[in-house]
Amino acid sequence: MRLQKNTLAALSSVLEFAANPGEQLSAAEIARKYRISPHHLAKVLRVLGRARLLESERGVGGGYRFTGNPKRLTLMDVIELFEDISAPRRGARRAAHRERPAPAASEVEDAIGVVLAEIDETARATFRSITLETMLKLIARRRK
């Protein structure tokens, strides 16, 4: 599984905010630290703001402040704001094709769909079980 660029930028941002509770951070600081284009990051932060995870302060020295709860907010809560990683419905891929597949191909696709759905279920459960606080601990452990 791969996460989209926006999602990764959002995760980096919320983790940066969660690691600095109460601090106001500017989009430029985050963009520099994570090498994300400022234009791109601005869009991501707007989505996080709309989801009430960030509060923006305007004016000179303005920036964003984290308003989420790192003990409660999971990776999935953030990922879901940017992409749908729910398992595709069986046969959905086939419906996108104009031509009707051969029966054998359709059976294989169905069976592969079952396996992919199993993998996706596990991925979703994993994202749902990891809070930002747990991620910060994981990052700290890996730094040692």
Next chain:
Amino acid sequence: MQLKKASRVRSVQPGDLAQVIEIDAGITGLRKPAYWGEVLARYGGGRRRERFFLVAEMDKRIEGFVIGEVRDWEYGMPACGWVFGIGVRPDARLQGTGTRLLEEICEGFRRLGVSKVRTILARENHLILSFFRSQGMMAAPFLTLEKDLG
């Protein structure tokens, strides 16, 4: 801010069982006195040193419990500690009770010479999954499989 007193973790005693049943029923919605009687007989009272049934007590009230054991060599795996169940009263959560219970059982596992602890639980059990994750547990290199017996 007033610091809350920490609970004390100790081995279960028969007189604790009613409260353990009540905690479990509060969490799962199912009262299983017969099941807990069997768990007490098998894991309680220090009958076998590789089996653990611990409770966290504060002011004579049981706040939570943990059950587990050290198991040997299944599918060729080295022995490891298994945690079968952990539960904390909803009104006693976020005070480190679960952490203390897990630390204590892990200490027991370490004393028996094992270096890994494992557990298994439903994917949908976000609360307990998050708890184990917060304690540094990661996915193990195993897959659980099942099949309808029809």
